[in-house]
Amino acid sequence: MNKPPLIELRDLSFSHAGEQTLAHIDLSVAASEFIAVIGPSGCGKSTLLRLVGGLLMPSSGEVLVGGKNVTGPGLDRAMVFQDYSLFPWSSCADNIVLALEQARPELTRAERRQIADDYLTMVGLANAGRKLPGELSGGMRQRAAIARALAMNSPILLMDEPFGALDAITRAKQQDMLLEIWQAGGSLKKTVIFVTHDVDEALILAGRVIVLGVCPGHVAADIPVDLPRPRSRATLMADGRFRELRERLMQELNDAVERQLAASQEQQGGSGI
């Protein structure tokens, strides 16, 4: 990992309405790295992603992307949210075309249509281009959202629990698809920050897992996932190293939750019963 970091968070803090959600976060992500951010709910993992996405501005510290301070959202960072990356009034293909008009204005109309179709085919939605997002199942909708993010050709992909609302089987399929597409990038792999609360998901996908602690959100652990790629779900589940990492992550998360509980009890005690 000698490459200069593509994304860098320096002493990043964020407060909203007088409450500190993130405190003193330092984090570097190299180009083509796939990192997962995991933590109990309320730890500020979505906030962290929105800060990198430029949808929120830090209270102090800075977010650097490619060495430049982030001042707002940019087309270099494609975002995929849990269930709302597409506009419900446009068909899937039109949603992608709109994103392409913004991200790749040099293309012709026909090229945009073609690329939209290509990416929809790539995620297995060859026939769903003319459908409205609301006419698709949750899993298909997320695949369309991923197709849009990929079509934009942004070097950075920010994903906020994209599979969080899906059932276990659909979720596994989506993970496999994402992994396959990411690995197919070869030396031009996208840099991915993937927020999740699912330990298995983090270990299957990521090369590094950041565990966020709570009250306020801070980096509790930064764990490299030294599992060989390409990975397959079946062999991983039986892998000793996978189970070791899983154990460790569970422990970290448990500690974070316990600290959260202790802190909230302390607060209640302080207010006097």
Added chain:
Amino acid sequence: MNNREFEQKKAKRDRRTAAIGATAVFAVLTALYAVLTDLTHVLDPVLFPGLGVILPEMARSSGELLKGFLYSMRLLIPSLAAGILAGVACGLAVGMHPKVKLVLMPLFRALNPVPPTMLIPYAIAVLPSFWLSSAVIIFLGVFWPVLMSTLHGVVMLEPRWIDNARCLQLTGRKLVFKVILPGAMPQIFAGIGSGLIFSFILLTVAEMFGAKAGMGFYVQYYADFAEYGKVLGGILFLSVVVILLMTIFDRIQRRVLYWTNKR
């Protein structure tokens, strides 16, 4: 897709039930009226002429009714269109600039509830022609509900759509036409719906005041001569026109808002 077929079948069945039911209700009411007038003469024959009077009167004055219809539409359509366009444009412009909205909202709240009918005598006095004064009254009756609902629609835009637009760096025209306008469309249509109903009321009231033709004029004119067969014929004709216009509106609405029931 079995589910979809089932839904479609159900919708078809519902439509048929509605059509048959409504026709039956209509037939019963018509028959009741016929019984009370032509058959038993319970109701006063001057004030409540029978169908045997009303229908031939309608047929006889069909030319006059059609002319009245065209005259009314020449007043209604431009006023309505201008009211909708101005309401949506102002609503979007003001709604997208929170500070402007903050300043103008008290004014809107003060002006919005003034009934346009109150302005009719004054509009007739101030404006040079009957057409213009009526058009302004109808315009206002449409403008306010559309403006207020568009403002509401912009406020109600889901934050996730805004996030999405920001991530795609949509600005200017594209932001308006690809995100804000479609997102606010459900509320805008609610406003247009009430504006449309207002416009019928205002149209006929305005025509009763000072027009020389039009559907409202027709009813008022023959009421002055106590020709209630023509009056009822005119009212019947007017309701058919209103039903047709509302049906067209519903069709357009269902088309534009197709996505809202696919979420």
